[in-house]
Amino acid sequence: MDLLNTLVDKGLRRELPTREEALAVLATSDDDLLDVVAAAGKVRRHWFGRRVKLNYLVNLKSGLCPEDCSYCSQRLGSKAEILKYTWLKPEDASRAAAAGLAGGAKRVCLVASGRGPTDRDVDRVSRTIKAIKDENEGVEVCACLGLLSDGQAERLRDAGADAYNHNLNTSESTYGDITTTHTYADRVDTVQKAHAAGLSACSGLIAGMGESDEDLVDVVFSLRELDPDSVPVNFLIPFEGTPLAKEWHLTPQRCLRILAMTRFVCPDVEVRIAGGREVHLRSMQPLALHLANSIFLGDYLTSEGQAGKADLDMIADAGFEVEGADRVTLPEHRAARDCGSHPSAGCGSAGDTGCGGHDAGGCGSHEGGGICGSAPAPAPAADEPRPDLVAVRRRGAGTDLAPNA
Numbered sequence: 001m002d003l004l005n006t007l008v009d010k011g012l013r014r015e016l017p018t019r020e021e022a023l024a025v026l027a028t029s030d031d032d033l034l035d036v037v038a039a040a041g042k043v044r045r046h047w048f049g050r051r052v053k054l055n056y057l058v059n060l061k062s063g064l065c066p067e068d069c070s071y072c073s074q075r076l077g078s079k080a081e082i083l084k085y086t087w088l089k090p091e092d093a094s095r096a097a098a099a100g101l102a103g104g105a106k107r108v109c110l111v112a113s114g115r116g117p118t119d120r121d122v123d124r125v126s127r128t129i130k131a132i133k134d135e136n137e138g139v140e141v142c143a144c145l146g147l148l149s150d151g152q153a154e155r156l157r158d159a160g161a162d163a164y165n166h167n168l169n170t171s172e173s174t175y176g177d178i179t180t181t182h183t184y185a186d187r188v189d190t191v192q193k194a195h196a197a198g199l200s201a202c203s204g205l206i207a208g209m210g211e212s213d214e215d216l217v218d219v220v221f222s223l224r225e226l227d228p229d230s231v232p233v234n235f236l237i238p239f240e241g242t243p244l245a246k247e248w249h250l251t252p253q254r255c256l257r258i259l260a261m262t263r264f265v266c267p268d269v270e271v272r273i274a275g276g277r278e279v280h281l282r283s284m285q286p287l288a289l290h291l292a293n294s295i296f297l298g299d300y301l302t303s304e305g306q307a308g309k310a311d312l313d314m315i316a317d318a319g320f321e322v323e324g325a326d327r328v329t330l331p332e333h334r335a336a337r338d339c340g341s342h343p344s345a346g347c348g349s350a351g352d353t354g355c356g357g358h359d360a361g362g363c364g365s366h367e368g369g370g371i372c373g374s375a376p377a378p379a380p381a382a383d384e385p386r387p388d389l390v391a392v393r394r395r396g397a398g399t400d401l402a403p404n405a
């Protein structure tokens with residue numbers, strides 16, 4: 001297909017596709033899906049080989065958020081029966097992080113619900129970063145604490161943070177339909193603050209919130225312009241008790257097309273499959289590894305993922321390898337750029353990305369996606385609600401039970 005040949009050529013040259021080309025990827029038929037995956041897979045392998053970076057989420061503070069992000073189980077007024085707790089102590093967060101690192105993760109993503117941190121919160125998170133870094137040599141730490149005020153990104157960088165995550169989530173034109181308590185511009189501003197402070201910026205999206213193909217292309221093009229090092233792609237987890245509980249529109253094929261489009265538009269960036277991986281890709285997860293070079297290991301913020309061992313087995317079975325702490329994630333031209341501007345951010349260790357972020361219906365953000373265990377579910381028809389695929393997290397951070405890693 002001419003379209004795919006063109007997109008591969010552009011991806012290998014880091015050239016931006018046209019909007020029409022990006023839209024055409026989303027419009028491909030199921031008959032063409034494997035060709036789309038193969039083409040985007042060439043771009044993925046050119047920049048990242050067969051490596052898969054594993055990231056581990058630690059939810060530092062869960063629920064009780066005053067913001068109203070519709071996709072989020074921690075939002076104001078959420079009836080989702082998630083774990084709710086206030087700040088974890090640094091030693092407890094460090095213990096949770098250690099479990100993820102022992103399971104193969106190289107980055108720890110420290111996430112807290114809320115509009116944004118107070119200066120006291122930044123002190124607290126700084127102590128947590130120190131505790132994790134003291135115990136785990138070479139670990140990358142990404143913070144995801146919401147909207148940043150002036151000076152806070154610099155303080156996090158000075159405390160040892162490598163990256164900061166804040167997702168754009170959706171297009172500027174539909175942002176107001178999803179959240180009313182802050183704006184798209186607020187989110188852009190925080191990503192820019194992270195960048196300016198020399199932190200590796202991580203910013204992504206949530207698909208499945210009723211957006212159009214144009215919205216998806218808009219947000220991915222906006223991300224390319226913001227130039228984060230990592231882009232988490234969340235697939236909405238329609239939590240019972242949230243306004244988007246009935247938004248079950250994604251199919252595995254649609255998820256693969258969205259990941260392929262993201263790879264073509266952001267060819268040399270860490271594309272991470274974030275919340276909703278198990279819920280929406282289901283048995284097609286291994287194909288998604290040909291598109292994304294990064295996933296979360298184990299559980300999400302408020303929902304459970306498949307067993308950490310199942311993640312590792314899937315990677316091995318699909319012919320990929322877990323990226324070691326000694327490998328730099330980003331291609332040389334990107335890693336070198338970060339090294340220059342990122343004095344304390346662990347450029348040697350690669351650098352990029354952060355956790356899903358402050359949001360996502362899935363984790364990607366603040367939320368979490370998830371499920372689910374190992375028992376494969378029968379393939380549902382498109383649009384058929386599957387709340388049985390969403391398991392609220394009941395283990396790990398904030399509980400007495402061992403984390404999934």
Ligand code: SF4
Binds near residue numbers: 065066069113358
């Ligand atoms: S995404 Fe973050 S800011 Fe929005 S409601 Fe959830 S916890 Fe609050």
